[in-house]
Amino acid sequence: MKHIIITGTSRGIGESLAEQLIDKNHHLICISRTTNQRIIDQAKKMDCSLDYCNCDLTNIGEIDQLLEDVFNRIALYSNHEAIYLINNAAMLGPVSPIERIASEKITENIHLNLVAPMIITSNYLKLTKNMNVDKRILNISSASAKYLLPLQSCYSTAKAGLDSFTKSVDIEQKLATYPAKITAVYPGMIDTNLQSEIRSVSNDLFPYVNEFIRISEEGKLQTPEYTAQRLIEILFGEDFGKTVVLESIDS
Numbered sequence: 001m002k003h004i005i006i007t008g009t010s011r012g013i014g015e016s017l018a019e020q021l022i023d024k025n026h027h028l029i030c031i032s033r034t035t036n037q038r039i040i041d042q043a044k045k046m047d048c049s050l051d052y053c054n055c056d057l058t059n060i061g062e063i064d065q066l067l068e069d070v071f072n073r074i075a076l077y078s079n080h081e082a083i084y085l086i087n088n089a090a091m092l093g094p095v096s097p098i099e100r101i102a103s104e105k106i107t108e109n110i111h112l113n114l115v116a117p118m119i120i121t122s123n124y125l126k127l128t129k130n131m132n133v134d135k136r137i138l139n140i141s142s143a144s145a146k147y148l149l150p151l152q153s154c155y156s157t158a159k160a161g162l163d164s165f166t167k168s169v170d171i172e173q174k175l176a177t178y179p180a181k182i183t184a185v186y187p188g189m190i191d192t193n194l195q196s197e198i199r200s201v202s203n204d205l206f207p208y209v210n211e212f213i214r215i216s217e218e219g220k221l222q223t224p225e226y227t228a229q230r231l232i233e234i235l236f237g238e239d240f241g242k243t244v245v246l247e248s249i250d251s
Contacts, residue, residue, distance in 0.1 A: 002082040003074050005029045008089030010036050016228035022048045057116040058108050067123035082134035085124050087117035095151045113158030135180035138235050143186045170244045181241030191221040
């Protein structure tokens with residue numbers, strides 16, 4: 001049995017990941033603020049074990065208990081072939097010059113995009129430390145960590161931090177008795193709410209907005225379904241973890 005923990009499964013890439021990972025040999029643990037009933041119903045039809053956990057990951061004080069609950073559910077199964085973690089939940093906003101962003105909005109962004117994956121990963125590694133199973137952590141990063149644009153300072157900073165965190169954990173895990181493999185991936189430009197949000201910003205604030213609109217109108221955005229398919233191929237691939245920060249899903 002492969003146990004696969006996925007955050008941010010209510011929509012977008014996370015929803016597509018959960019949908020494509022539905023399999024009778026998988027136990028999915030989906031985490032999001034709101035329940036995705038469609039995923040639950042589909043898993044039931046296909047005889048796939050699925051647990052759904054509602055949690056707002058910006059409330060970082062709740063994450064320790066969340067992961068304890070997740071692993072209590074995993075413990076109910078006797079056959080642990082693999083335990084995978086996909087840190088996918090993210091938010092782009094606020095899209096604004098930093099001096100216009102309220103302190104609580106900065107905190108919310110950094111909590112979801114960086115602090116939550118760090119705490120989830122910390123708990124995952126602690127709770128699997130003595131388990132001799134296939135362990136893999138896939139962090140969904142962004143090219144915004146490397147290629148900077150105005151109005152995205154919170155998002156870019158958080159994703160750059162996620163890349164550094166991934167590299168640090170990789171170094172640590174090479175010293176572990178039962179190490180986990182870890183990779184951060186830049187998934188590309190995808191037709192999700194994050195792209196809709198950036199296209200809605202005024203040209204006065206964001207001079208690149210017309211370029212984003214053009215890319216969308218020309219149909220050059222990836223679909224969440226294609227992106228999820230490639231991410232799963234990476235996660236399940238023999239080379240997973242060899243490249244710690246993978247800057248393209250098509251490499």
